[in-house]
Amino acid sequence: MSEKTYDPIYDQPYDPTLAEKLYNPKKPMENRITDIGPPKYDQFFPPVIKKNYGKWVSHEILEPGVLKYKSETGDVVYVVRCGTPRLITTDYIREICDIADKYCDGYVRWTTRNNIEFHVTDEETLRALMDDLKGRKHPGGSYKFPIGGTGASVTNIVHTQGWVHCHTPATDASGVVKAVMDDLFEYFGSHRLPAQVRIALACCLNMCGAVHCSDIAILGIHRKPPLVEDDRITGVCEIPLAIAACPLGAIKPATVEIEGKKIKTVRVNEKRCMFCGNCYTMCPAMPLADGEGDGIAILVGGKVSNRISAPKFSKLVIPYLPNEPPRWPSVVKAIRHILEVYEKHARKYERIGDWIERIGWEKWFELTEIPFTEKSIDDYRLAYDTYRTSTHFKFTNHVAVK
Amino acid sequence: MPTIEYKGKTFEVDEDGFLVKGLEEWCQEWVEYVKELEGIEELTEDHWKVINVLQDYFKKNGIAPMVRVLSKVTGYPLKKIYELFPSGPGKGACKMAGLPKPTGCV
Numbered sequence: 001m002s003e004k005t006y007d008p009i010y011d012q013p014y015d016p017t018l019a020e021k022l023y024n025p026k027k028p029m030e031n032r033i034t035d036i037g038p039p040k041y042d043q044f045f046p047p048v049i050k051k052n053y054g055k056w057v058s059h060e061i062l063e064p065g066v067l068k069y070k071s072e073t074g075d076v077v078y079v080v081r082c083g084t085p086r087l088i089t090t091d092y093i094r095e096i097c098d099i100a101d102k103y104c105d106g107y108v109r110w111t112t113r114n115n116i117e118f119h120v121t122d123e124e125t126l127r128a129l130m131d132d133l134k135g136r137k138h139p140g141g142s143y144k145f146p147i148g149g150t151g152a153s154v155t156n157i158v159h160t161q162g163w164v165h166c167h168t169p170a171t172d173a174s175g176v177v178k179a180v181m182d183d184l185f186e187y188f189g190s191h192r193l194p195a196q197v198r199i200a201l202a203c204c205l206n207m208c209g210a211v212h213c214s215d216i217a218i219l220g221i222h223r224k225p226p227l228v229e230d231d232r233i234t235g236v237c238e239i240p241l242a243i244a245a246c247p248l249g250a251i252k253p254a255t256v257e258i259e260g261k262k263i264k265t266v267r268v269n270e271k272r273c274m275f276c277g278n279c280y281t282m283c284p285a286m287p288l289a290d291g292e293g294d295g296i297a298i299l300v301g302g303k304v305s306n307r308i309s310a311p312k313f314s315k316l317v318i319p320y321l322p323n324e325p326p327r328w329p330s331v332v333k334a335i336r337h338i339l340e341v342y343e344k345h346a347r348k349y350e351r352i353g354d355w356i357e358r359i360g361w362e363k364w365f366e367l368t369e370i371p372f373t374e375k376s377i378d379d380y381r382l383a384y385d386t387y388r389t390s391t392h393f394k395f396t397n398h399v400a401v402k
Numbered sequence: 403m404p405t406i407e408y409k410g411k412t413f414e415v416d417e418d419g420f421l422v423k424g425l426e427e428w429c430q431e432w433v434e435y436v437k438e439l440e441g442i443e444e445l446t447e448d449h450w451k452v453i454n455v456l457q458d459y460f461k462k463n464g465i466a467p468m469v470r471v472l473s474k475v476t477g478y479p480l481k482k483i484y485e486l487f488p489s490g491p492g493k494g495a496c497k498m499a500g501l502p503k504p505t506g507c508v
Contacts, residue, residue, distance in 0.1 A: 028441035029488055206507070235424040236416075236502050238465040264464075282505045 065147035148189035169203035170220030226288035301353035319375035428500030
């Protein structure tokens with residue numbers, strides 16, 4: 001970077017021993033730097049972006065994964081978008097940096113769906129960059145930098161921690177995402193859908209990420225109530241928090257006797273429990289993960305944009321599919337099926353939610369041949385608004401006509 | 403569960419160094435042990451005021467007070483609490499007071 005930067009730290013070569021030199025465990029507050037925030041974004045702008053900031057006139061998608069922006073100054077910039085697994089090593093980041101050094105003067109960016117974007121300013125470099133990216137593969141054979149994710153495609157899956165790092169998941173994140181994206185890979189590098197399809201995954205119904213507002217959502221669910229570990233609950237839990245964490249009021253305080261000692265604990269009314277796991281989030285002595293009980297629910301029809309129709313929440317259509325590591329075949333099959341029926345039937349520009357609302361949910365369940373279960377019928381507090389208070393409906397195979 | 407021995411006392415702690423049995427095992431030595439961990443040079447009356455408020459509130463209500471309640475009762479703004487306990491009211495003060503480890507999406 002030749003231009004003057006805002007933060008002096010970026011002018012100096014990286015010193016891996018600096019933190020250790022500055023930190024003295026005996027005096028942790030000495031030399032402490034705090035509240036400096038993230039570095040200012042525009043010091044990492046490629047020169048062409050910096051020059052044309054706020055002056056863009058138009059863009060076009062040249063081919064899947066490749067965008068071209070035009071500025072009022074006459075400048076153009078080409079952007080190549082590549083998929084990433086989100087969970088990556090420093091070796092992989094270094095490889096990205098090497099590519100950026102080779103073709104993009106050291107500049108690169110990540111998108112809000114964890115794709116990578118490389119910027120170049122001429123077509124010759126663009127072709128060289130793309131050829132290079134296409135040739136890079138992991139030893140196992142998978143592409144390191146698949147190009148795609150633009151336009152009416154299935155782009156990267158926004159996902160969570162799963163069994164890699166979290167303690168409340170009902171399913172894995174990275175594993176399911178890899179299995180689904182492998183199966184839908186053709187949709188990542190093409191524009192054959194009626195509109196873009198956003199897929200998201202959350203490994204429990206804390207719903208970190210975007211499952212509640214995605215075209216197709218993969219959600220980890222439990223099906224069994226928590227176990228209460230009476231012998232340690234008093235020491236590790238703030239019991240009123242566990243009681244207040246329950247959306248259905250299924251938890252109440254209780255006293256039990258262990259080895260002659262009275263102990264404060266809680267009891268779960270299993271008929272009221274819907275296995276959300278909120279109490280475990282607040283209280284480590286109420287675990288509920290279960291190999292056979294846990295699985296995945298599929299929701300469809302959410303979106304966040306305002307285009308034509310207002311943003312929508314996604315809705316439950318498949319209440320349960322089993323966890324089948326390492327490739328989750330039932331989940332993969334269900335998602336591909338939903339996508340294919342959508343591709344075949346929806347009109348241009350229709351997101352999955354728009355399409356379903358046009359044809360009606362009963363027709364959608366008939367088209368996809370997904371069995372409708374009572375689990376899809378809302379029964380939580382404001383449920384009434386989701387029932388049909390109209391005589392408008394279509395006869396489908398769900399209604400037995402004699 | 404790992405145990406910690408300090409000045410002749412044994413404490414059962416979790417992986418983050420919180421007392422597993424809570425106030426049951428809490429004592430003067432525990433406070434001194436955490437003081438060393440936290441890099442606190444000397445325990446002042448201010449420190450003890452925070453610890454006492456936390457313990458009283460926990461005994462009475464079964465939960466740790468919200469930060470705003472802690473500030474209001476002690477009269478110390480959050481900034482002062484961080485000056486007393488560099489790791490903050492949760493990881494610093496609650497640990498020293500023997501309260502359960504804070505939970506939720508922290």
